[in-house]
Amino acid sequence: xxxALGEFTASIAGALSAEPWVFHLEVFVGxxxxxxxxxxxxxxxxxxxxxxxxxxxxxxxxxxxxxxxVDVQLGRRPALTGPKTWHTGGWLLVPTxxxxxxxxxxxxxxTGLVDGPYAQVVPPAGYVVPRTGGYEHVGARFRFRSLxxxxxxxxxxxxxxxxxxxxxxxx
Numbered sequence: 197x198x199x200a201l202g203e204f205t206a207s208i209a210g211a212l213s214a215e216p217w218v219f220h221l222e223v224f225v226g227x228x229x230x231x232x233x234x235x236x237x238x239x240x241x242x243x244x245x246x247x248x249x250x251x252x253x254x255x256x257x258x259x260x261x262x263x264x265x266v267d268v269q270l271g272r273r274p275a276l277t278g279p280k281t282w283h284t285g286g287w288l289l290v291p292t293x294x295x296x297x298x299x300x301x302x303x304x305x306x307t308g309l310v311d312g313p314y315a316q317v318v319p320p321a322g323y324v325v326p327r328t329g330g331y332e333h334v335g336a337r338f339r340f341r342s343l344x345x346x347x348x349x350x351x352x353x354x355x356x357x358x359x360x361x362x363x364x365x366x367x
Contacts, residue, residue, distance in 0.1 A: 198345070200233040201225065212240060216274055218265040220245030247331045248287035248339050255315065256285035256341045283341045286348040288313075288355055290335040292363045296325045301362040303336060309358065311351040313338035324366055335361045 205221055212219075222238040244250050244261045253259045257279055264274035292298050300323045306312050317337040319325065326333050336359060340351045 197225070197233050200235060204235045208237060208240060216264075216268055217242060218244055218261055218268055218274075220249070247289060248337060251315070252285035252287060252339055252341075255339065256283045281343070283343055284345045284348045286340045286352055288338040288340070288352050289331065290337070290356075290359060290361060292325050292335040293361060294363050294365050296327045296329060296333065297366040298363040299324050299366050300335075301364055303359075303361045306338065306355055306359055309351070309354060311340075311342060311347055311354075313340050313351070313355060315339040325363070335363065 201223070204223065208221060209217070209219065220241045220243065222240070224236040224238060226234045226236075228234040244265050250261050253261045259276055259278065264276060267274040300319050300321050302321055303318050305316055305318045315338070319336070325335070331337075338352075338355055338359075340348050340355075342348045342351065
């Protein structure tokens with residue numbers, strides 16, 4: 197699947213710009229009737245993706261997408277060097293169990309999980325999650341890495357099953 201997605205991404209990126217650009221690409225991924233990957237373009241944005249993407253790329257792959265985007269915008273060619281070993285990264289955003297604004301009552305960071313998150317943001321008890329929403333203001337955020345995609349997927353599923361969060365509505 198990753199090979200097909202890589203080829204698809206290269207073809208889309210090349211069709212949209214011959215110059216270097218930092219982008220995010222959204223694709224529907226499925227399987228065709230013959231079992232092969234079925235990929236359908238949704239959108240490409242001329243910017244770094246949101247959520248934990250800039251963090252994961254910098255921390256897992258050593259590539260600062262924000263700096264590269266600035267270079268491109270200033271007409272400079274980004275100086276990018278990839279790592280010797282490519283790891284897979286992923287993230288998990290945990291929504292609040294009640295609509296924001298809400299107050300964090302209890303949440304425990306995930307510790308001791310084998311292949312658990314390498315970084316996490318768990319607001320402390322008493323923190324009020326504002327109504328603004330977005331990627332930053334959620335119940336918790338976790339980042340994962342491994343040499344293997346399946347291990348990242350498994351770690352995310354385990355974290356989602358293990359993490360507990362209690363919030364109360366704020367009027």
